Amino acid sequence: MNFESLLTTIEQTHAKLNSKAISQINYYNTLRNWLIGYYIVEFEQYGEDRATYGNAVLKNLAGKLTHIKGMSMTNLKLFRQFYQIYPEIGQTASDQFGQLGLASIGQTLSDQLMHREDSGSFLSPWELLTQLNFSHFIELIRVEDTLKRHFYEVETIKNAWKVRDLARAIDTLLFERTGLSVNKADVIAKVRDNQRVGIADVIKNPYLLEFLGLEEKPEYTEHDMESAIIEHLQHFLTEMGRGFCFEARQKRITFDNVHYRIDLVFYHRILKSHILLDLKLGRYDHADAGQMNLYLNYYRKHEMSEGDNPPVGIILCADKNDALVEYTTTGLSNEVFVSKYLVQLPSKEILETFIRNELNQEKL
Structure with missing residues (x-):
């Protein structure tokens, strides 16, 4: 297969399967994307001029397929990932290839899938293909x-x-x-x-901090954990979830020359709120809620900008009593969450x- 053949094959596949999408849009759209991923992988492995295009295959394809909606470089990469993660879908779809004029493809897939290890999925390829749409698969791929x-x-x-x-x-x-x-x-x-x-x-509960790789020590302080989080900040932000942006460490606030320090400060771009995080090595104590409420009141008065929502507090501790958390946080004028951290799955x-x-x- 050369590059022009690859283009023609994708265009023909789109034309034949897109007409079916009117009545069964999810099924055939997902199948189309899977097949395009298959064609791309086949070209990258066995294409006559694959060496010429190298890593630019997807870029060149996207440039040539602008007349077909949804053929961006990003989507083509997703199609390739889709095939690589779900090769078993070809087992249930292969019987339809003949009806679509793709019989030789079906035979090729059957031959290849015989040599693949079973995916071990709890669901059959048919269940996956007929009950999930491609937008579901995009989430599952990640x-x-x-x-x-x-x-x-x-x-x-x-x-x-x-x-x-x-x-x-x-x-x-x-x-x-x-x-x-x-x-x-x-x-x-x-x-x-x-x-x-x-x-x-x-706000998650619990948070998984196994990526910190904490070494064995006689005892740990909040500073030790804070330093480990800063060292692995990218992983920690991923664990926190979408929308968290790091803003400050050991943020100091002062009252009558008495200094208090907020361990970590984030800004959540979706909630449009400051997120104040207090680290506790041990078990949650009632005094922790009062201290966090102090921080939040200060941020509400002095740090909020126009368009911001009220700040939110997270107390991250090794253990907590749910009843104690309820009684000490209910009725506060600010949102305070108490979450456990875990270091082993x-x-x-x-x-x-x-x-x-x-x-x-x-x-x-």
């Missing part, structure tokens, strides 16, 4: 861990999640929180209510068992 991705596949189909529900579940670490919870079904049940995203949806065997149980319940 989940690198295979077991985690299978978890979100099952929950999306079982709960009929829209794309925004799936994205929200991923961004708030539903997989990790479910695995770490004693009553996993309760965690999932809370997500089934499609509530509007607000501050409580942005649960075993995958536990999560695999839970996913299988979830799937079995759905099929009853």
Whole structure:
């Protein structure tokens, strides 16, 4: 296959499958994108002039396919990822290739898939292709861990999640929180209510800080953890979720020559609020809420700009009593959240068992 053949093949595939999309738009659009990803990977591996184009294949394709909507370089990259992560979709779609004049492609795919290891998915390729649209797959593609991705596949189909529900579940670490919870079904049940995203949806509990790689020491101080977070700031911001922008460390505020320091300050571009974070190595104490409320009152009066929403406080601690948190934060004039941090994920065997149980319940 040369480059011109690649262009022609993609154009023909688009023409044949796009006509079907009128009645079954999600199915055929997803199939089209998968096939384009397959063609690109085939060209990159076996194309006659692949060496000529090298890393510029996607750029050149995007430039030549401007007459087809949605063929940007970004989307072509997604199509390629889609095929690479979900090659098994070809198993269920291959019987339709003959009807679309793509019989030789179907045979090629069948031959290749025979030599691939099973994906281990809890769902069949047919279930994935017919019950998820491509926007769902875009969210799933960004989940690198295979077991985690299978978890979100099952929950999306079982709960009929829209794309925004799936994205929200991923961004708030539903997989990790479910695995770490004693009553996993309760965690999932809370997500089934499609509530509007607000501050409580942005603030996670727990936070996973295993990336800090803390060395063994006789004891740790808040400063040790703060320094580790700053050293791994990019990872920490990823863990915090979308929208968090780092602003300050050890932000000092003073009253009558008495200095107080806020461990970390962020600004959330979606909530348009300052997020003040206080690190506690030990268990949450009632005094922590009062101290955070002090910080928030100061920020509300002196640091808010026009268009800002009131600041939000997060107390990040090693352990907490939920009743104590409720009694010490209820009635405060500011939003204060108390979250645990964790440094170790649960075993995958536990999560695999839970996913299988979830799937079995759905099929009853």
